[in-house]
Amino acid sequence: MAADDLLLTNVRVRGRAELVDLRVEHGRIAEVGPGLDASPGTTTLDGGARPVLPGLVEPHLHLDKAMLGEREPENPIQHADRGTLAGAVATTARLKEGFTHDDVAARAEDVLRRAVTHGTTVVRTPVDVDPTVGLTSIDALLEVKQRWAGTVEIQVVAFPQEGLAARPGTDELLVEALRRGVDVVGGCSYAEDDVEGCRAHLRRVFDLAERFDVPVDVHADFAPAHATDPRHALAGDVAALTRARGWGGRTTIGHVTTLAGYADDARRRLVAELADAGVGLVVLPPTDLYVQGTVAPVAELLDGGVATALSSNNVRNAFTPFGTADVLDVTLLAAHTQPFGTRDGLDRLLDRATRGAAAMLGVDGASGATGVGRRSHDLAPGSRADLVVLDSPRADHHTALLDRAPRRYVISGGRVVAKTATNTTLHVP
Ligand SMILES: [Zn+2]
Incomplete structure (x- = not known):
């Protein structure tokens, strides 16, 4: 035995x-x-x-930035930027100055213990890379990944949260993170000063994906439903790049909250583009609701053939002051915002929190976002x-x-x- x-x-x-x-x-x-x-x-x-x-799957969980809530400098109730994307990025950028290897690893493992208690066995974690934190968080998470191997499969994403052109020095660090063996190249498509800068950012991310032969995982279109900032309307660009580079099944987008505000025709068109390109989409209800007040239309995405999953995104920081790293909590939260309140609807979401998300991440032999291929994680x-x-x-x-x-x-x-x-x-x- x-x-x-x-x-x-x-x-x-x-x-x-x-x-x-x-x-x-x-x-x-x-x-x-x-x-x-x-x-x-x-x-x-x-x-x-x-x-x-x-086993439950967290396809998008920021372990490096979790459990920071009590370190925020201002009284959260009085903090004017509280609950805004810009405020959360700024607050977290300040806190990153104090990150150390052991601090990042300890907070990450705190969250992993909670996640495992709740049944999670696979985590993809975007980890910040920029001149403030350098590769401190990446190195910590690569070490944590090894320590937890066999208990939780961890995929590390190198994530330029503060931009590439907008944060000179980040590109070189991203390349070095890929050399050190991160699993996925990340992008933050709204982090540059203008929409052309954002498009160049996306092209650079796909260039690196090709060079290092790794999947792409980008944050995109994270604004309120009826926002007009063109930097938050780039999911179609991600789909086009995915098709052009042959990265179908290996590209995932997080957020796309703006999709909820599109007119019917435009929404259907984008859903079809994402499905056709083989781009997976991860909705992040705790953060999407807290920061932008809306969640991408999961049922419509699934009906349109887009591989869609759910995840916590953040746990107890300026982006989301709540959370226990329980994907089933996130699943139930998503069900409050979408037409999933039936037995079949809840079962459909449970499938996304387990097998569907695993297929999206290519876990255990599945082939990426489409989940075609060997039956796995079932x-x-x-x-x-x-x-x-x-x-x-x-x-x-x-x-x-x-x-x-x-x-x-x-x-x-x-x-x-x-x-x-x-x-x-x-x-x-
Ligand atoms: Zn995120």
């Missing part, structure tokens, strides 16, 4: 009426069905008729055994989501990495 062999019994899998067992061998799901036998000595875990999901034989047992006995998955059920067991590669037991005693009729 190997340490990553396991028999998880008596769980509910979406799409199956009966309770089943999952047999895990060498960290992968070997068999799914009722009444399975374990080989002698294999650890057996009783799922207690609880629903189980594949409750099926051959998939890595990343499993989350929701503590709502005898409930369906969507009910467990509504219950905000604790995660009874979190299993990564066949190994139990978190266990939560709650015990409430009621004295009522």
